[in-house]
Amino acid sequence: MSTVAVVGTGRMGSAMARSLARAGSDLLLYNRTEDRCRQLAGELGARVADSPADAAAAADVTITMLADEAAVRAVWQADDGLLAGAGPGGVLVDMSTVPPDVIRSFEAAARERGAGILDAPVSGSVQLAETAKLTIMVGGEAADLERARPVLERLATRITHIGPLGSGAAMKLSVNTLIFALNQAVAEALVLAERSGIERATAYEVFATSAAGAPYVGYKRDAFVDPEAAEVAFSLGLAEKDLRLIVEQADRIGVRAPQARTDLEQVRAAIGDLGEDRDASAVAVNLRSASGSASPSGGG
Numbered sequence: 001m002s003t004v005a006v007v008g009t010g011r012m013g014s015a016m017a018r019s020l021a022r023a024g025s026d027l028l029l030y031n032r033t034e035d036r037c038r039q040l041a042g043e044l045g046a047r048v049a050d051s052p053a054d055a056a057a058a059a060d061v062t063i064t065m066l067a068d069e070a071a072v073r074a075v076w077q078a079d080d081g082l083l084a085g086a087g088p089g090g091v092l093v094d095m096s097t098v099p100p101d102v103i104r105s106f107e108a109a110a111r112e113r114g115a116g117i118l119d120a121p122v123s124g125s126v127q128l129a130e131t132a133k134l135t136i137m138v139g140g141e142a143a144d145l146e147r148a149r150p151v152l153e154r155l156a157t158r159i160t161h162i163g164p165l166g167s168g169a170a171m172k173l174s175v176n177t178l179i180f181a182l183n184q185a186v187a188e189a190l191v192l193a194e195r196s197g198i199e200r201a202t203a204y205e206v207f208a209t210s211a212a213g214a215p216y217v218g219y220k221r222d223a224f225v226d227p228e229a230a231e232v233a234f235s236l237g238l239a240e241k242d243l244r245l246i247v248e249q250a251d252r253i254g255v256r257a258p259q260a261r262t263d264l265e266q267v268r269a270a271i272g273d274l275g276e277d278r279d280a281s282a283v284a285v286n287l288r289s290a291s292g293s294a295s296p297s298g299g300g
């Protein structure tokens with residue numbers, strides 16, 4: 001049986017590790033904050049690696065699922081990092097949301113050590129990671145993807161080979177442009193309905209069953225309808241990071257992207273009021289508190 005390492009057991013990494021364990025994978029875990037990963041390893045019957053290098057040396061496929069570019073660079077490039085432990089036969093797969101040039105900057109070192117390398121970011125939240133229903137966008141060589149595919153299939157309903165290394169990351173920024181536009185649109189539409197005198201849950205039910213009822217609208221229902229009770233699935237802090245990357249990518253390649261700039265502004269306003277640890281759907285909470293209280297009929 002092949003061994004899979006998951007490096008970074010945050011919200012998404014933990015959920016992915018659960019899916020891999022359920023599918024019978026021989027699992028090795030590593031996390032900067034060790035407690036977090038020891039607890040999970042106990043729960044899943046997995047082993048804990050001493051360092052990212054040890055994880056990469058022992059695994060056939062090593063997945064990183066980390067917060068941002070700084071985290072990915074720290075974990076891949078440290079003296080005891082992934083690249084130091086990689087060897088022939090192994091494939092290193094970064095699934096974090098980071099700019100496309102990050103994975104390209106690791107390619108020479110990975111190849112020198114005989115390892116395969118892929119960027120394979122995901123669309124879908126914690127719930128979809130836990131139920132192995134992610135969409136995975138892959139950049140890299142087809143031969144490397146074929147080696148990693150049996151592992152990726154344990155996480156996803158859809159795996160699309162986008163193109164060369166970095167193209168998965170570029171695709172992820174594009175699809176997230178759509179997700180954050182939808183997040184902001186749902187927030188605005190919901191507050192508009194509420195302030196028109198319509199009950200929140202009723203309005204959401206109509207959204208979810210309307211022409212605009214995308215899967216995102218369905219699985220964010222609890223977060224939008226009862227924001228104080230729902231668990232954080234994707235933080236405002238990570239949404240700010242993603243939207244910043246989207247705007248930077250748009251500027252780099254000369255795309256105007258006015259919607260993404262507005263979405264970034266709104267996420268930053270929500271962080272200013274609520275802090276960065278709330279779920280990204282809390283843009284609605286912020287909009288609600290920032291909106292006036294004209295009468296439901298419109299106030300004249």
Ligand SMILES: NC(=O)c1ccc[n+]([C@@H]2O[C@H](COP(=O)([O-])OP(=O)(O)OC[C@H]3O[C@@H](n4cnc5c(N)ncnc54)[C@H](OP(=O)(O)O)[C@@H]3O)[C@@H](O)[C@H]2O)c1
Pocket residue numbers: 007008009010011012013031032033034036065066067068070071072074075095096097098122123124125126233234235238242
């Ligand atoms: N949550 C979602 O719905 C979702 C969906 C699609 C894609 N993503 C992307 O998936 C990635 C992970 O998201 P998440 O929600 O799982 O985030 P999270 O819960 O905040 O977990 C972040 C992980 O990164 C690690 N980390 C942060 N800084 C580090 C550093 N400097 N060195 C080493 N490790 C570091 C954390 O380790 P510690 O435990 O030590 O802090 C933790 O394992 C992000 O790129 C996000 O944009 C998330």
